[in-house]
Amino acid sequence: MSKPRAYSVKAYSTASAPSPLAAAAIPRREPTDRDVQIEILFCGVCHSDLHFARNEWHFTQYPAVPGHEIVGRVTKVGPKVTKFKPGDIAGVGCMVDADPSCPHCRKNLEQFSPTMVGTYGGMDKHLGLPTYGGYSEGIVVDEHFVLRVPENLNLAAVAPLLCAGITTYSPMRHWKVGPGKKVGIVGLGGLGHMGVKFARAFGAHVVVFTTSESKKADALRLGAHEVVVSRNAGEMAKHAGTFDFILDCVSADHDINAYLGMLAVDGNITLVGAPEKPLPVAAFSLIMGRKSLSGSLIGGIAETQEMLDFCGKHNITSDIEMIRMNQINEAYERMLKSDVKYRFVIDMASLKNS
Ligand code: NAP
Numbered sequence: 323m324s325k326p327r328a329y330s331v332k333a334y335s336t337a338s339a340p341s342p343l344a345a346a347a348i349p350r351r352e353p354t355d356r357d358v359q360i361e362i363l364f365c366g367v368c369h370s371d372l373h374f375a376r377n378e379w380h381f382t383q384y385p386a387v388p389g390h391e392i393v394g395r396v397t398k399v400g401p402k403v404t405k406f407k408p409g410d411i412a413g414v415g416c417m418v419d420a421d422p423s424c425p426h427c428r429k430n431l432e433q434f435s436p437t438m439v440g441t442y443g444g445m446d447k448h449l450g451l452p453t454y455g456g457y458s459e460g461i462v463v464d465e466h467f468v469l470r471v472p473e474n475l476n477l478a479a480v481a482p483l484l485c486a487g488i489t490t491y492s493p494m495r496h497w498k499v500g501p502g503k504k505v506g507i508v509g510l511g512g513l514g515h516m517g518v519k520f521a522r523a524f525g526a527h528v529v530v531f532t533t534s535e536s537k538k539a540d541a542l543r544l545g546a547h548e549v550v551v552s553r554n555a556g557e558m559a560k561h562a563g564t565f566d567f568i569l570d571c572v573s574a575d576h577d578i579n580a581y582l583g584m585l586a587v588d589g590n591i592t593l594v595g596a597p598e599k600p601l602p603v604a605a606f607s608l609i610m611g612r613k614s615l616s617g618s619l620i621g622g623i624a625e626t627q628e629m630l631d632f633c634g635k636h637n638i639t640s641d642i643e644m645i646r647m648n649q650i651n652e653a654y655e656r657m658l659k660s661d662v663k664y665r666f667v668i669d670m671a672s673l674k675n676s
C-alpha cells in the first residue's frame with residue numbers, strides 16, 4: 323500500500339485541555355481506492371466532544387479536533403467505491419476504519435473491534451497520523467464507514483443521528499424496547515431526547531427523569547408519557563420497582579443506585595453516558611430483583627444505516643440549535659449547564675470566516 327499524499331484543510335482544534343478551540347490547519351489524505359471525500363455541511367456537538375477536548379477520559383493527544391456527527395456532500399471518490407458518487411449527500415459517525423476480517427466486524431459490531439479507528443483520537447493507517455474529527459471543512463473516509471442519509475429530512479437535524487441517534491437506538495433494539503414495556507430515559511440532553519423519540523416510536527411507555535424542572539413541557543412534547551424531576555424524592559418514590567428498561571444518558575457524576583431502585587425484577591439499566599469518574603454501585607441494588615447494569619457503545623455500521631432509514635420512514639430528527647463555528651466554546655459552556663435544546667449543530671459554512 324503506497325502512502326497517499328496529504329493535503330491541508332481548515333478545522334477548529336484545541337492545543338491542550340484548558341485551551342479554547344480555535345482555527346487551525348489539519349492534514350487529510352488524498353482519497354485512496356475505497357475512500358470517499360466529503361465536504362462537511364453540518365456537524366453535531368456531542369458531549370463526548372467536550373470530554374475529549376478537555377481530556378476527561380485521559381487519552382486525548384493534542385492537537386485535537388472533535389466532531390463525529392457529520393453530514394456532507396461527496397466531492398470525490400476512489401476508483402473502487404461503489405456506494406457513492408460526487409454530489410451525493412452522506413453521513414459519517416464515530417468510526418472511520420476497522421479491519422473487516424476481524425470477528426466483531428464480521429458480526430456487524432465494528433464498534434467493538436480492537437482495530438476500530440475513531441473519527442477523532444484514532445490513527446489514520448494510510449498517513450500514519452492521528453485522525454481529526456468533523457469540526458473541519460472536509461473529511462476522507464473508507465466507504466464502508468460512510469452512511470446514506472435520508473434526503474427527505476432536514477440535513478442539519480440529521481447530523482446528530484450519527485452519534486446521539488445510534489447510541490440510543492442500538493441498546494433499545496438490543497433490550498427489545500417495545501409495546502408493553504415501561505422505559506425510563508435519564509438526562510434530557512442530546513442523547514436523552516433522541517432516546518425519548520425512539521422509545522416512543524417503538525411503542526413503549528416512556529418516562530423521562532430530569533434534573534431540570536424547566537424541561538418538563540419539552541419532555542412531553544418530545545414524546546414522553548410522564549416526566550419525573552429526579553431531585554424530588556416524592557416523585558421518584560412513585561415509580562420505584564416498575565421499569566423494564568432504563569437508558570442512562572447522564573454526562574456527569576450521579577447516583578446510579580437511585581435508578582437501579584426504579585427497576586422491576588429482571589429489569590436492566592444500560593449506561594450510555596460516560597462520566598469522567600466511576601459510579602459506585604451497591605451490590606444490594608442489583609441483588610434484590612436480579613437486576614442488571616450494562617453499557618453500550620454507539621452501534622455497528624449496518625445498524626446505523628438501519629436507524630437512519632427508520633428515521634427517514636418515521637420522520638425522526640434531532641431538535642437542534644444551529645451555531646456558527648466560532649460559537650463552539652460558548653456552546654460547550656452551555657452544554658455543561660444542561661442548557662442545550664437539544665443538540666447544537668455547527669453550520670460548517672461558517673468555518674470559512676471563523
Ligand atoms: P448532554 O447533551 O450534555 O446531556 C447530558 C444530560 O445529562 C444533561 O442535559 C442533563 O439532563 C443530565 N445531566 C448533566 N449533568 C448532570 C448531573 N450532574 N446529574 C444528573 N444529570 C445531569 O450530553 P450528550 O451529548 O447527550 O451525552 C451524554 C453522555 O453520553 C456523555 O457522557 C457522552 O460522552 C456520552 N456518550 C456516550 C456514547 C456511547 O456510545 N456510549 C455516545 C455518545 C455520547 P437533565 O437536564 O435532563 O437532567
Ligand code: ZN
Pocket residue numbers: 368369370371390416485486
Ligand atoms: Zn458522540
